[in-house]
Amino acid sequence: MNTSSLFQDQLLTTKFFLPSPSRNLIDRPRLTALLNEGLRYKLTLVSAPAGFGKTTLLSSWVRTLPKNNPAVAWLSLDEEDNDLILFWTYIFTALDNLKPGFCLPFLESLQKSQMPHMRYILQSFINKTVEENISLLLVLDDYHLITNSEVHTSLLFLVDHLPNQLHIILATRMDPPLALTQLRARAQMLEIRTDQLRCTTEEASIFLNDVMHLKLTTDVIQKVSEHAEGWLVGLQLFGLSLQGRNDLNNSLQEMSGNQRYIMDYLTDEVLRRQPQEIQDFLFRTSILDRLHSSLCDAVLEQHNSQKILEDIEQANLFIEPLDAQRGWYRYHALFAEVLRYRLKQSHQELLPGLHYRASIWNAEHNNLPEAILHAFSAHQWEWAADLIERLPFSPIWGTDTPKIMLLRKWLEQLPVEVVQARPRLCLACAAILSTVAPPRVLETWLDMAEAGLTKSLDEQDDEQRSSQEEQYEKNLLGEVVAFRAYLHSFQEQPHDTLELSEKALSLLTPQNWLLRAQVAFSQMLAYFHSDANDAEAACLSGERAGHFAQISGHVDLAAFYNGGTAYYLTAAGRLHEAQRLSRQVMQLEHDSNGVFIPAVGWAYTFQADVLREWNRLDDALDLALQGIAIGRQIGFMSYLFCGYMMLIHVYLSRGDMDAAYAALQTFDRLGMQANPQMYIHIGSFYTIIDRVKIWLGRGELQQAINWMERLEIEERKGAPFTAEREEVACARILLAQQQPVRALQRLEPVLKRAQAGKRGDHVLEVLLLQSLAYSMNQQEQQALQTLAQAVQLAEPEGYIRRFVDEGNPMATLLTKLRTQQRRSTSIPYLDVLLHAFAQQSLPNEYRVEQPAPQAATQTLYQEPLSERELEVLQILARGAPNQQIAQELVITVTTVKRHVSHIFAKLGVTNRVQAITRARELDLIDEHKTE
Numbered sequence: 001m002n003t004s005s006l007f008q009d010q011l012l013t014t015k016f017f018l019p020s021p022s023r024n025l026i027d028r029p030r031l032t033a034l035l036n037e038g039l040r041y042k043l044t045l046v047s048a049p050a051g052f053g054k055t056t057l058l059s060s061w062v063r064t065l066p067k068n069n070p071a072v073a074w075l076s077l078d079e080e081d082n083d084l085i086l087f088w089t090y091i092f093t094a095l096d097n098l099k100p101g102f103c104l105p106f107l108e109s110l111q112k113s114q115m116p117h118m119r120y121i122l123q124s125f126i127n128k129t130v131e132e133n134i135s136l137l138l139v140l141d142d143y144h145l146i147t148n149s150e151v152h153t154s155l156l157f158l159v160d161h162l163p164n165q166l167h168i169i170l171a172t173r174m175d176p177p178l179a180l181t182q183l184r185a186r187a188q189m190l191e192i193r194t195d196q197l198r199c200t201t202e203e204a205s206i207f208l209n210d211v212m213h214l215k216l217t218t219d220v221i222q223k224v225s226e227h228a229e230g231w232l233v234g235l236q237l238f239g240l241s242l243q244g245r246n247d248l249n250n251s252l253q254e255m256s257g258n259q260r261y262i263m264d265y266l267t268d269e270v271l272r273r274q275p276q277e278i279q280d281f282l283f284r285t286s287i288l289d290r291l292h293s294s295l296c297d298a299v300l301e302q303h304n305s306q307k308i309l310e311d312i313e314q315a316n317l318f319i320e321p322l323d324a325q326r327g328w329y330r331y332h333a334l335f336a337e338v339l340r341y342r343l344k345q346s347h348q349e350l351l352p353g354l355h356y357r358a359s360i361w362n363a364e365h366n367n368l369p370e371a372i373l374h375a376f377s378a379h380q381w382e383w384a385a386d387l388i389e390r391l392p393f394s395p396i397w398g399t400d401t402p403k404i405m406l407l408r409k410w411l412e413q414l415p416v417e418v419v420q421a422r423p424r425l426c427l428a429c430a431a432i433l434s435t436v437a438p439p440r441v442l443e444t445w446l447d448m449a450e451a452g453l454t455k456s457l458d459e460q461d462d463e464q465r466s467s468q469e470e471q472y473e474k475n476l477l478g479e480v481v482a483f484r485a486y487l488h489s490f491q492e493q494p495h496d497t498l499e500l501s502e503k504a505l506s507l508l509t510p511q512n513w514l515l516r517a518q519v520a521f522s523q524m525l526a527y528f529h530s531d532a533n534d535a536e537a538a539c540l541s542g543e544r545a546g547h548f549a550q551i552s553g554h555v556d557l558a559a560f561y562n563g564g565t566a567y568y569l570t571a572a573g574r575l576h577e578a579q580r581l582s583r584q585v586m587q588l589e590h591d592s593n594g595v596f597i598p599a600v601g602w603a604y605t606f607q608a609d610v611l612r613e614w615n616r617l618d619d620a621l622d623l624a625l626q627g628i629a630i631g632r633q634i635g636f637m638s639y640l641f642c643g644y645m646m647l648i649h650v651y652l653s654r655g656d657m658d659a660a661y662a663a664l665q666t667f668d669r670l671g672m673q674a675n676p677q678m679y680i681h682i683g684s685f686y687t688i689i690d691r692v693k694i695w696l697g698r699g700e701l702q703q704a705i706n707w708m709e710r711l712e713i714e715e716r717k718g719a720p721f722t723a724e725r726e727e728v729a730c731a732r733i734l735l736a737q738q739q740p741v742r743a744l745q746r747l748e749p750v751l752k753r754a755q756a757g758k759r760g761d762h763v764l765e766v767l768l769l770q771s772l773a774y775s776m777n778q779q780e781q782q783a784l785q786t787l788a789q790a791v792q793l794a795e796p797e798g799y800i801r802r803f804v805d806e807g808n809p810m811a812t813l814l815t816k817l818r819t820q821q822r823r824s825t826s827i828p829y830l831d832v833l834l835h836a837f838a839q840q841s842l843p844n845e846y847r848v849e850q851p852a853p854q855a856a857t858q859t860l861y862q863e864p865l866s867e868r869e870l871e872v873l874q875i876l877a878r879g880a881p882n883q884q885i886a887q888e889l890v891i892t893v894t895t896v897k898r899h900v901s902h903i904f905a906k907l908g909v910t911n912r913v914q915a916i917t918r919a920r921e922l923d924l925i926d927e928h929k930t931e
Contacts, residue, residue, distance in 0.1 A: 048173070352379060475515070
């Protein structure tokens with residue numbers, strides 16, 4: 001999978017284009033010399049108000065530079081780039097376009113959006129830039145649109161540590177908060193400001209007489225320059241206003257006041273000089289952010305827009321081409337603002353029709369957001385509702401906050417009577433807002449939908465409509481109830497999810513597989529989290545959800561449901577089944593049409609959990625990061641939540657508390673944007689215990705104690721499962737306080753509930769904590785008996801990290817258990833566990849000197865060897881070194897080493913001789929191929 005291409009598919013290509021040269025350029029060698037001088041500094045700041053020619057200057061200067069010396073990456077910023085991840089995605093993509101593959105590692109790592117991670121990415125980028133020794137120039141145009149402090153902080157870090165190979169130019173209308181004083185004091189920044197950008201009298205003369213083809217005397221040019229104060233746009237407007245006029249003195253008198261006044265006045269003067277056809281075109285197309293001949297033809301109901309656009313560009317009327325083919329254009333921002341103001345003042349009655357036709361064109365070209373915006377501007381409420389219903393809603397809608405906020409704005413404008421008459425619209429609104437809106441808002445939408453459908457079904461008798469119409473309404477009502485069941489599965493009392501699910505099924509047709517899949521998924525959540533407490537029923541429901549979605553032809557939803565089911569299989573202690581199911585989903589990746597299936601991101605995340613448990617921490621980290629990358633790219637809240645939860649798991653197992661804490665911060669930051677119930681639900685399932693582990697691991701015991709004390713005096717919220725997770729977290733805190741008796745008291749009812757619910761993973765966790773508590777309480781025999789139960793439960797699924805993550809006391813107990821059991825039974829699994837502890841570099845007093853793991857059993861404790869690992873193993877058996885293996889298999893030596901490491905881990909060995917011996921015992925080597 002190419003993560004870089006995933007990101008680039010969502011980027012606006014025109015933002016990387018170097019603006020096309022204007023036809024009214026003049027040579028400004030003094031500014032060119034300044035820019036050349038700026039290459040000696042870290043940063044060049046070009047700061048001035050609108051209309052002083054910043055973009056024109058930079059784009060023309062860049063074209064004078066020697067080819068690839070430096071290589072230039074151009075990026076035109078806009079408001080959407082205030083997202084930290086998107087900002088750096090654009091920057092790294094712009095730089096990667098110069099040297100394909102150069103920035104791919106950083107694009108793949110951008111899911112580490114919390115500041116420490118962003119710093120790590122930038123550090124790696126800086127180091128690689130130095131290593132590659134390539135000369136790069138990054139131009140960021142319109143930086144004044146960036147207001148996000150995180151973006152400013154990250155860019156400042158890059159500027160502070162900028163290597164000599166990279167130079168940055170910022171073009172902005174206002175000074176950015178980038179510690180300019182320090183940069184100035186260190187002589188690390190060159191500034192080009194308004195005074196330098198003002199046109200000199202000589203430049204004004206060249207512009208007005210040579211470019212604008214006016215014949216003005218030196219005195220007149222001097223006066224014009226004084227009035228315009230060197231403002232390039234003012235000079236251009238003034239020159240246009242003079243065309244065809246003889247009253248020069250009056251024009252000079254009228255050209256006074258501030259820049260906005262001059263802009264208004266001169267725009268009016270320029271417009272009055274244009275043919276009526278051009279005036280009409282300018283006014284009526286000013287409602288468009290971007291202009292295309294086809295779009296303009298549709299809005300104006302004509303067929304000559306391409307010629308008019310070319311004529312306007314030829315006349316220097318503040319229009320800028322957005323691509324080299326001059327297919328797309330835009331007006332200068334100030335010019336467009338004045339045009340829109342004039343249009344509203346003089347032709348208000350035209351606006352609805354213009355916006356409506358723009359909406360239709362965008363809808364036909366599948367640009368639904370723009371189509372909806374224009375529909376609202378046209379007050380075409382029914383049409384806007386139609387368009388909203390066409391958006392691809394689902395219960396796994398994304399987290400693109402700007403789009404969701406925009407949708408909420410759209411919905412607030414819809415008349416109530418329009419919404420109430422459209423149950424499908426109400427359901428769509430609830431679905432798309434489900435990840436961010438509070439439950440009462442979502443319930444309101446669903447109540448309106450259900451009330452409308454119920455009323456319609458009750459009032460109309462069978463003679464007034466066909467059975468097909470009636471079944472459509474029943475199905476839609478079933479869909480509403482099914483979605484309500486899904487939402488309730490996240491709330492404090494999920495038990496009614498099962499009742500709602502049954503009601504939904506009674507309304508849906510037997511062939512409505514898609515909705516039956518959603519119901520089955522809701523049932524899975526309810527069985528696991530509610531009083532039902534049945535992990536086996538939950539997993540069966542999840543498998544049904546995936547099967548029904550597959551039957552319906554929705555491969556993406558089948559992948560989503562199966563990915564979720566994989567995690568519940570893990571929680572049930574069925575690691576091998578979870579690994580097989582998630583791998584099946586990961587192998588899909590693309591549908592029959594070659595379209596990438598985002599839902600594989602969830603499978604990456606939950607496959608990571610299995611590999612982490614099997615002590616394959618590097619592979620687990622890679623998969624977790626890939627899952628987050630996909631979640632970031634498509635904006636699915638559930639993917640991001642679970643991705644960062646898994647990242648916390650992996651970092652905790654790796655012993656990296658700072659990284660785990662940073663991932664937890666990002667998890668919480670996402671939660672601030674989310675539906676509160678969803679955040680509480682996922683947080684209780686995934687991070688309550690991890691949060692306590694992080695506190696304890698960072699030496700913040702008092703913070704953990706404070707949390708436990710608040711929990712004991714506050715009213716408990718959430719499902720029964722949430723309370724169970726809280727009890728386990730409290731037990732860990734009590735053990736950290738050396739209070740084993742109190743910990744055991746809390747753990748006993750939790751164990752009984754987990755055993756009743758057939759949740760093997762949680763049973764194992766509690767048994768291990770009980771064993772530690774008994775040991776702390778000097779009840780060693782009870783501790784070893786409990787640990788033996790845990791080992792017996794864990795061995796078939798190959799658990800490792802559940803034991804190792806409990807630290808040194810667990811290593812001591814396992815060593816004692818191995819000594820005790822050696823007299824009566826074989827103990828290869830214990831050797832595997834203790835070998836994993838040895839790899840953790842334990843202190844000497846806990847280091848276990850162990851023999852090679854015994855091979856008395858013919859089953860692997862972890863997943864089977866992959867086909868590639870079997871190939872590597874076969875060549876290993878011939879005694880080939882890593883270099884020879886790499887040559888034979890056409891892979892790198894690093895990849896060979898990784899495969900060998902995985903083979904050792906799976907076979908429970910520490911060297912090649914042990915691996916070959918163990919593999920022969922398991923009949924994994926073809927002896928004929930070793931001869």
